Amino acid sequence: MSHDSTLTGSEQNLTIFKGMIHSARLRRIGLALGASSAMFLSGCASNAPQDTWQPKGENAEKINTLQWMVFPLAGIVGVLVFSLIGYILWRFRDKGQAIPHQSHGNPTIEITLTIIPALILSVVGVFTFRGIFQLAQTNDTQMVINVTGQQWWWEYDYPAQVVNGVEIAQPIITSGQLVIPTGTKVLLRETSRDVIHSYWIPALNGKKDAVPGRINLLRIQANKPGIFAGQCSEFCGLSHANMRMEAVALSPEDFATWIANQQRNAESPAQATLADEGETVFLNQCIRCHQVNGLKKADGTAAIAAPDENVYAGAAPNLTHLMSRNTFAGAAFDLLTDGCRKNVWSAAPEEFGAVYLKGVIADCLNQTNIRRWLRNAPAMKPMYANPVKLEASDGKYRGMPNLGLSESDIDKLVAYLSTLK
Amino acid sequence: MFTTGSKYYFGVAGLGSLGAVLYMVLVNPCDVGVLALLGIAIAMSLVGGVAQFTDDFDADTVSEAVTASASAPAKSMWPLLLALGGVLLLVGMTAKPIIFILGIVVIFAAGVEWALQSWAERASTDSAFNRFVRERALSSLELPLLAGGIVATIAVAFSRIMLAVSPQSGAILFIMIATAVLVVGFLVALKTNLKKSTIAATCVLGAVVLLVSGGIAGFSGNREELVVAAAEDHYSHKECEAASSEHFDKNSNNAVSMKSGISATIRVKDGKLTAQLIGIDTPVQVVTLARSNLTTILFRNLDDAQYRLVANLGTQKVGDTGVEEEIVDCTQMTGKDQTQALILKISKPSASSGPYTLTVPGLEGQEIAVVVP
C-alpha cells in the first residue's frame, strides 16, 4: 500500500480536528450527553444486591479498584471515538459536492494514534495482570468448600477440616445458601454435574465457571456479617434465570453455632402428630430423591435417597436442615414471609447472625411458596419434569416433578418439613 | 431511490419480516424463532439504512459507475466453478455428507468471487482501476484462505510423518527440518540478487518432498506402539490384588486425567499412606468426595516397592437376588515415582453401606477414610 501523504491530505485532516474542537454544536451535543447519562445513572436502583460496584470483601474490592480505573478511561475513549465518528458521518455526508482530493496515509497521525492507545492499554494491562494474579492466589486459604452446580441449583459440601479452631468432624451438605465465616479466606472448589454453570456473588468476587470434570478455584472473603445475592452466569438451560444463590457471612462465633447445628442428624417428630404422618409421606414420595440424614424407614434401617436413579444430574437438595436456610429451589423462592425476609436483609451486621440463625420459625414460614412447590413444582420453576418426555435424559428428571400430592398430604409434608431445622 | 447495496439489506430485512409472520402463523407465535427472524430484519434494516445514507460506503465509484463501461466482460471461470459446486451438492445429497459440504463451500466461494468480479468490471470505465478495486476487495479474502490451505496441508503431511517414525527419529527429523528451513530462509534473505525462479524452485522442491513423504507415511500408517496402544484397553484388564499384573500402563504420568478435576492426591512414602487436598496444606486422613459426580484421585508412589490404590466403596445388591457384592475399584500397579489416576463416581452416600476407604494392598492397617455426604 502506498503512503504518499500529500500536503492537502494532512491539511484536510487538520481542518477536521479544528472543526471538531471549535464546533459549538459539538459542545451542545456533549451537554446533552452529559445530562442524559446523569439521568440514566440516577435511575439506578438503590436496592441492588448484585451491584458490582459495591464490594463487601477483599477480592471484590480488588476488582472494584480496577474497574474504577478502567471504566472511566474506556468511557472517555468510547465517547470520544463515537462522537468523532458521528460528527464526521454528519459533517461530510453526501450533499452532491465534488469528490475531494483523495490521499493515503499520514504517518504523524497514524503513529500518534497507535502510540496513545498502546500506552493506555499497557497501563491498564499492568494493573489488570496484577489483579488477576492477586485473585488467583490460594496458598493462604483458611477454609475449603466444594461447590457443585447442577440444573438449576447449587450444592455446597464442607469437607472435614478445622476452621478458625472449630472442627468440622462430619462433612456438611447444604444447598442454595453458602454460609461462610467473616474475615476468613474461603476457597471454593467448583465443579458441575451436568452442564457448565458459573458461580457469581458480585459482592464477594468475580464469576468462575463450574465445568463438569474439572475443578475450578474461586476465593471469597466477606468483611462483615450479611447476606449477598448472586446468580448463575453461564446459560445452563431452561431455568437458568432461576438458578440463583446467596452467600451468608456469619461472625466466627455464629459460624461455629451454625456448624454444630448442621452436623446434627434430623430427629423424627413425636408419634401421632401431623409431622409424624408427614414423615411417612416423605418416605413414600420424597426419599427416592431427597436425603434427610438420620431418617429411618419403618423397618428401622437407614433411609437412603437414590437421586442417581431418578434425577439426571444425580443429586437433589439434602433437606436435613431445610429450615436453616431461608430460600429454596436454587435460592429462587423465599421460605420466609416478606416481612421476615426483610428483617434478615436489613439486619445490621452486629445483629445479622442472631437473626439468620433463628432459621425459618413457624410464624415466618412462607406457606404460599412451599405449598405451591409441593403442589406442582414445575409450574413454579420451569424444569424438564414431564414424565412422558424423558427419553432424552434416560428416563431421569431434570428438576423436581409434579407428584400429584393431595392437599392433606401437603399439609402433612409442610408440618414435617418445618421440623427440619 | 435506493442504492444498490442497501437494496440487498432491505431485501433481507423484508424476507426476515415475512419469515417472522409466516413462522408466527404456521409454527408458533411465541417461539424464539420469531425473535430471531425479527432480529435479522431489524439488524438488516439498520445496516441498509446506513448503506443508503452513505451511498454504499463508497466514494470512489458513485459518479464513475454511472458511466459504466460498455466493454465486454472479461473471461471468467467462476460460473464454471459454480456449476461444479452444484454438481457436488447433488452428488453429496445421495452419496456422502462431506461432498455436500464441499459443494456448499465451492458454491459460496465461486458466488462471492463471481459477484465481486462482475461488480468490479462495472466499477468504472478504466479497466486498470477496475482490477485494482477487485483486488482490494478480494485479496483480503483470498490470501488468508490460501495461507490457511497451505498451513493445513503442511500440518497434515508433517503430522503423518511424525506419527509414522519412532519418537527418537522424530526428534532428530524435526531438528533437521527446522535447521534446513532456517538456513534456506537465511540464504534467501541475505542473497538479495537471488533469482525469483530459484526461490520458486526451492519452494516447489520442498513442497514436493513434504507431500510425497507425507503421502507415503500416511499410507504406511502409524508406528507400532500407537497401533498397539489404540487396540489395547487397559481399563478392561483390571485386577485389584497385590500381585503385579501384566497390563501395566508405564506412561500413565502423561494421561490427560492427571490434570483435570483432581479431588485428592494419595501418597505412599516410607510405607505411610497420606492424602492431600487442593487448598489444604496439611496432609489429611479423611477425604470428602461429592456424590454422583466424576472425581479423579491421584495415587503417587514414592517408595521402591510397586503398589496400587484400591477404593472400597461398600456393597450393593446384585439385582433382586439378595446377594450383596462389594464395590471395589483400583489403579494399576504403580512403580516408584509414578502416578496413576483413579476415576470414581460414587452414587450412594458413605452412610448407606460404609465406611468407604482407600487402601493399598501390602500396607496393612493403613487407610484413608472416604466420606460421601
Ligand SMILES: [Cu+2]
Ligand atoms: Cu446454571
